[in-house]
Amino acid sequence: MNAEIITIGDEILIGQIVDTNSQWIGKQLNKIGVSVYQITSIQDDKQHILNALKEAQDRVGIVILTGGLGPTKDDITKKTIAEFFHDTEHIEYPQVVTHIQGLFKKINHPFKEIQRTQAKLPSKATLLMNNFGTAPGMWFYENKTVFVSLPGVPYEMKGLVSNEVLPRIQKQFKLPFIIHKTIMTYGQGESTIAERIEDFENKLPAFIKLAYLPSFGRVRLRLSAKGDNKKVLEKELDEKVNELYQLIPEIITGLDDDASLEKRVGDLLKMRNKTIATAESLTGGKIASTLVSIAGASAYFKGSFITYCAETKINLLDVSQETIKKHTVVSKEVALEMARGAKQKLQTNYAIAVTGNAGPTSDNNDKSLGLVYIAFISDEKECVQEFNFGQPREKVINRTVSKSLEILQKEIL
Amino acid sequence: MNAEIITIGDEILIGQIVDTNSQWIGKQLNKIGVSVYQITSIQDDKQHILNALKEAQDRVGIVILTGGLGPTKDDITKKTIAEFFHDTEHIEYPQVVTHIQGLFKKINHPFKEIQRTQAKLPSKATLLMNNFGTAPGMWFYENKTVFVSLPGVPYEMKGLVSNEVLPRIQKQFKLPFIIHKTIMTYGQGESTIAERIEDFENKLPAFIKLAYLPSFGRVRLRLSAKGDNKKVLEKELDEKVNELYQLIPEIITGLDDDASLEKRVGDLLKMRNKTIATAESLTGGKIASTLVSIAGASAYFKGSFITYCAETKINLLDVSQETIKKHTVVSKEVALEMARGAKQKLQTNYAIAVTGNAGPTSDNNDKSLGLVYIAFISDEKECVQEFNFGQPREKVINRTVSKSLEILQKEIL
Numbered sequence: 001m002n003a004e005i006i007t008i009g010d011e012i013l014i015g016q017i018v019d020t021n022s023q024w025i026g027k028q029l030n031k032i033g034v035s036v037y038q039i040t041s042i043q044d045d046k047q048h049i050l051n052a053l054k055e056a057q058d059r060v061g062i063v064i065l066t067g068g069l070g071p072t073k074d075d076i077t078k079k080t081i082a083e084f085f086h087d088t089e090h091i092e093y094p095q096v097v098t099h100i101q102g103l104f105k106k107i108n109h110p111f112k113e114i115q116r117t118q119a120k121l122p123s124k125a126t127l128l129m130n131n132f133g134t135a136p137g138m139w140f141y142e143n144k145t146v147f148v149s150l151p152g153v154p155y156e157m158k159g160l161v162s163n164e165v166l167p168r169i170q171k172q173f174k175l176p177f178i179i180h181k182t183i184m185t186y187g188q189g190e191s192t193i194a195e196r197i198e199d200f201e202n203k204l205p206a207f208i209k210l211a212y213l214p215s216f217g218r219v220r221l222r223l224s225a226k227g228d229n230k231k232v233l234e235k236e237l238d239e240k241v242n243e244l245y246q247l248i249p250e251i252i253t254g255l256d257d258d259a260s261l262e263k264r265v266g267d268l269l270k271m272r273n274k275t276i277a278t279a280e281s282l283t284g285g286k287i288a289s290t291l292v293s294i295a296g297a298s299a300y301f302k303g304s305f306i307t308y309c310a311e312t313k314i315n316l317l318d319v320s321q322e323t324i325k326k327h328t329v330v331s332k333e334v335a336l337e338m339a340r341g342a343k344q345k346l347q348t349n350y351a352i353a354v355t356g357n358a359g360p361t362s363d364n365n366d367k368s369l370g371l372v373y374i375a376f377i378s379d380e381k382e383c384v385q386e387f388n389f390g391q392p393r394e395k396v397i398n399r400t401v402s403k404s405l406e407i408l409q410k411e412i413l
Numbered sequence: 414m415n416a417e418i419i420t421i422g423d424e425i426l427i428g429q430i431v432d433t434n435s436q437w438i439g440k441q442l443n444k445i446g447v448s449v450y451q452i453t454s455i456q457d458d459k460q461h462i463l464n465a466l467k468e469a470q471d472r473v474g475i476v477i478l479t480g481g482l483g484p485t486k487d488d489i490t491k492k493t494i495a496e497f498f499h500d501t502e503h504i505e506y507p508q509v510v511t512h513i514q515g516l517f518k519k520i521n522h523p524f525k526e527i528q529r530t531q532a533k534l535p536s537k538a539t540l541l542m543n544n545f546g547t548a549p550g551m552w553f554y555e556n557k558t559v560f561v562s563l564p565g566v567p568y569e570m571k572g573l574v575s576n577e578v579l580p581r582i583q584k585q586f587k588l589p590f591i592i593h594k595t596i597m598t599y600g601q602g603e604s605t606i607a608e609r610i611e612d613f614e615n616k617l618p619a620f621i622k623l624a625y626l627p628s629f630g631r632v633r634l635r636l637s638a639k640g641d642n643k644k645v646l647e648k649e650l651d652e653k654v655n656e657l658y659q660l661i662p663e664i665i666t667g668l669d670d671d672a673s674l675e676k677r678v679g680d681l682l683k684m685r686n687k688t689i690a691t692a693e694s695l696t697g698g699k700i701a702s703t704l705v706s707i708a709g710a711s712a713y714f715k716g717s718f719i720t721y722c723a724e725t726k727i728n729l730l731d732v733s734q735e736t737i738k739k740h741t742v743v744s745k746e747v748a749l750e751m752a753r754g755a756k757q758k759l760q761t762n763y764a765i766a767v768t769g770n771a772g773p774t775s776d777n778n779d780k781s782l783g784l785v786y787i788a789f790i791s792d793e794k795e796c797v798q799e800f801n802f803g804q805p806r807e808k809v810i811n812r813t814v815s816k817s818l819e820i821l822q823k824e825i826l
Binding site for chain 2: 013289293297298
């Protein structure tokens with residue numbers, strides 16, 4: 001079964017916001033065996049929405065719309081869908097009115113009559129109750145196609161997809177299984193890997209696809225299989241993964257279990273009952289905030305020092321003035337002293353510290369541009385590595401964060 | 414002139430990555446007067462790419478494709494475009510070969526023959542040199558439509574758009590002006606605002622559009638005007654903005670100058686020659702990393718303490734044990750003491766501190782779930798505010814960051 005996701009809203013097209021909804025929905029649909037054939041972002045414009053609905057209906061069996069369900073004039077999704085289905089009748093749902101009144105009471109805002117329109121749905125719609133906001137979701141089944149309309153606010157949309165949309169889709173259709181296995185590699189570019197596994201790739205059966213996903217200095221190889229028999233698919237994929245392990249053993253770091261690096265680091269720390277601290281310069285706390293984005297991080301994350309200038313490194317982390325004078329702040333020595341300071345002050349088992357030059361700089365010959373040192377220390381070990389992440393600034397910061405988490409995972413393992 | 418952005422890659426459709434390229438491209442096109450009519454994300458599939466190209470050609474005058482330009486088998490954009498234009502000839506560009514060899518030499522990887530395919534372009538393509546990677550961009554002009562094909566790696570794509578694509582589009586077409594003014598409001602919901610400015614909205618001329626953008630507790634009102642005379646547009650928009658200032662004066666916090674809140678806070682601090690520190694609990698450094706995402710932050714940002722447990726708050730920030738005992742860690746008092754500790758230890762003019770409960774928790778009756786205290790102190794002033802950001806965790810963290818930056822801006826102003 002194929003789906004199309006249609007996101008409605010000028011704010012996406014003029015670049016005011018990034019559409020993160022589609023990515024999330026795509027992932028959830030994939031897990032239950034629905035392939036996303038296309039994602040289409042369109043304007044808050046009646047004719048455009050009608051065209052997109054018509055085109056999507058010709059392409060796929062499930063159409064999921066997000067956005068344009070607010071109570072204001074620029075939000076026209078609901079009435080346009082009604083027009084698409086030639087549905088002129090509206091039904092008011094008292095339970096939605098009560099729910100909206102409750103939400104307004106909670107934040108001490110008066111309930112306005114304009115809000116009542118939120119509780120009225122086209123007669124062909126099945127109500128999907130939105131526990132986190134005022135705009136209900138809607139489910140339509142017309143001409144053997146499912147149409148779902150959801151609010152664009154991410155956490156409202158997520159609640160509706162998890163609680164209402166996915167279970168209904170699973171009930172409505174007999175779905176195949178889609179399984180992905182992602183193999184993580186490091187140290188070689190995609191073209192080198194492609195040469196090494198050319199024969200393997202040519203011999204893959206039609207129901208298995210291979211993709212190369214280079215990002216931040218690593219290449220992930222994703223094998224995707226689709227079919228009706230989950231066991232057979234899993235067996236076939238496992239065999240292919242094994243073949244890859246034979247072909248390029250020294251560059252594979254492991255299988256991506258769909259958990260993020262920060263989740264895996266967190267699980268490892270929790271399992272071993274160990275604690276961690278960070279000391280950050282150029283990343284300004286981004287390693288720490290990535291670690292605490294995982295619920296339950298307080299079990300292993302004790303805290304961090306963000307020391308953005310030399311003076312702060314000296315005052316907070318006891319980095320010695322002489323070390324900075326002799327080696328500059330962007331040096332192995334300072335990274336190590338930062339890590340030692342953080343570990344000692346926060347009394348943790350591990351500490352990771354980063355110092356570097358994220359740029360930009362006016363000096364084009366500045367050799368330290370993009371230069372980063374990452375130090376890791378534990379009760380037993382101290383090590384520090386040098387990297388040059390080039391430019392621009394955003395890339396240097398992000399690669400420092402991802403490399404630090406990678407080092408953490410490797411060292412804790 | 415309308416454009417369509419087509420992003421190619423299964424990794425977007427299965428939700429493995431978020432498509433941030435479209436948002437960035439949309440913003441840049443908008444600035445030079447090109448409206449993005451649609452964004453379409455499609456599979457690495459020949460027929461799908463051919464269909465999307467055909468459909469886009471019927472809709473718009475500029476088609477921008479990203480992705481699918483790697484040297485591996487799953488990347489088929491280049492040969493599919495060649496097929497679309499019935500272009501069977503390929504030209505090898507020696508300057509691209511030299512450039513790729515240079516890139517490989519820099520990272521000490523051997524140059525492989527497979528890389529040479531990157532330097533071969535369809536004969537109808539104009540080469541767009543990619544300084545940051547191996548895949549060149551391509552520019553086609555066929556049937557009065559511009560087609561641009563770019564690599565999907567964000568910083569490679571950005572370089573090509575800024576240096577090659579935008580100047581060429583400006584040369585190729587006579588473009589209108591598109592101007593946006595965004596008015597930021599707080600304290601009232603979109604439906605309440607809509608009621609208050611109903612007459613204003615009904616009387617807007619056809620070339621001005623109004624949109625409501627609610628996010629994280631605030632509503633932004635965006636007025637967009639499009640036309641050939643920039644001066645007239647600006648005058649008209651300024652008048653409309655003034656009318657809004659008359660209609661809803663008490664809820665307007667200012668005009669959005671397209672700069673992010675962190676950029677504005679940074680500019681204010683630099684202008685006044687003041688410094689800042691943060692002390693963070695539930696946000697785990699996200700306020701700090703947001704501040705340092707701005708180049709040049711070292712001029713005003715001195716550092717932060719991330720104190721994720723009570724013990725760390727006591728040890729690093731001198732929060733008193735009695736205060737925690739009496740008021741719990743999630744309290745006004747602790748937030749204030751954290752801010753005082755950070756300001757004093759880092760010797761800054763300002764400090765902001767946050768403490769709260771981001772959840773989730775197993776205890777459904779836990780009243781502190783979503784509860785957050787934000788303290789701001791300067792040389793002259795101390796203040797602390799209470800918020801309840803509800804759930805989920807992600808929302809509590811993000812709203813705490815955005816509210817903190819908002820408070821900073823207001824207080825520093």
